[in-house]
Amino acid sequence: MATEVYFVRHGETMFNQLNKVQGWCDSPLTVKGINDLKITAQALSQVHFDDMYSSDLKRAIDTVHLMKAANQVSEIGKIKKLPEFREVFFGSFEGDDIEGTWKQIALAAGIGPETDVTKIINQVGIYEFREATKKADPRHLAENKKELDERMVRAISVLHELAVGDKRILLVSHGDFIKTLAIKYWNQSDGLHDIIFPNNGSVTRGILHENGDFEIVDYNVDAENM
Structure with missing residues (x-):
């Protein structure tokens, strides 16, 4: 059975607001970031997820808990944190x-x-x-291209093992990481050039196939338009 993966980019952070480089370092969500995420969470509140995950950075963890709290049709237990889905370093x-x-x-x-x-x-x-x-x-x-590519492949492999039997999951990750996934796995990307940076709180949808293959099918979508 294929698994539908909803990647959500975390909300705006203090470092985003201050134009600071933010990869593995962390900073808290801003008031705007939280308010924007509430719109995403509400838009996804009637979407059933079998599980929810996040990267192990706090801005992603805070975001996934907002998604979980607003969802009215899912029974989500403890959220697993996946360091493989951290931002680019x-x-x-x-x-x-x-x-x-x-x-x-x-x-x-x-x-x-x-x-x-x-x-x-x-x-x-x-x-x-x-x-x-x-x-x-x-x-x-x-991280250079080789190191990041190896981490992306490892991340998809980890997710494939975790998602066995799941129809749909949500995973909160980061802008540059989601963008790089799309460059590699989205059929509208040529795999060589840059694409638009995903917005805070946006949704990128992927399909994780039973054999472990992965593809991006929607990229940087306003959750209200899903």
Whole structure:
């Protein structure tokens, strides 16, 4: 039996509001973030889920509990936290000013002091952007394309094992991670170039097939339009 997976991006956080790099580092949801999530939670309140999961970062955990509390048709027990679905790791840049970080990455990619991440990726491609991030990181801890791809494959494998027998599940993850999943598994992506960044509280829907294959079928959708 195939399992339908509703990926929800966490709500806006303090670091989102302050334009700081936020990967594995964490910051609390803002009032706006919570209010926006309440709209998503209400829109999904009549959707039955067999289980709910989140990444192990607090902004995702807080988000999934809002989804659980609002749902009127599901009986969800303890929510399992999955570190495999954490945000992309930006290494030494975690918590830094976001435009200053993009500038350093652009310089490492050889294109000059650009601060618009979309323009950087459009020029060098998403894979070279990942490599430049690791190169620019003074400690070279940031995830590159290979490391992130291996983690995504591992994440889907873990989810496949957990979801056996489930018809539909909800999983709260993060913007860059969900976007990278879509680049790899969405048939409307060519797998090479960047796509739009998902909104806070948006829903991306995937199908996890019984044989372990995975595909994205809807991306960055307002929950009210599901």
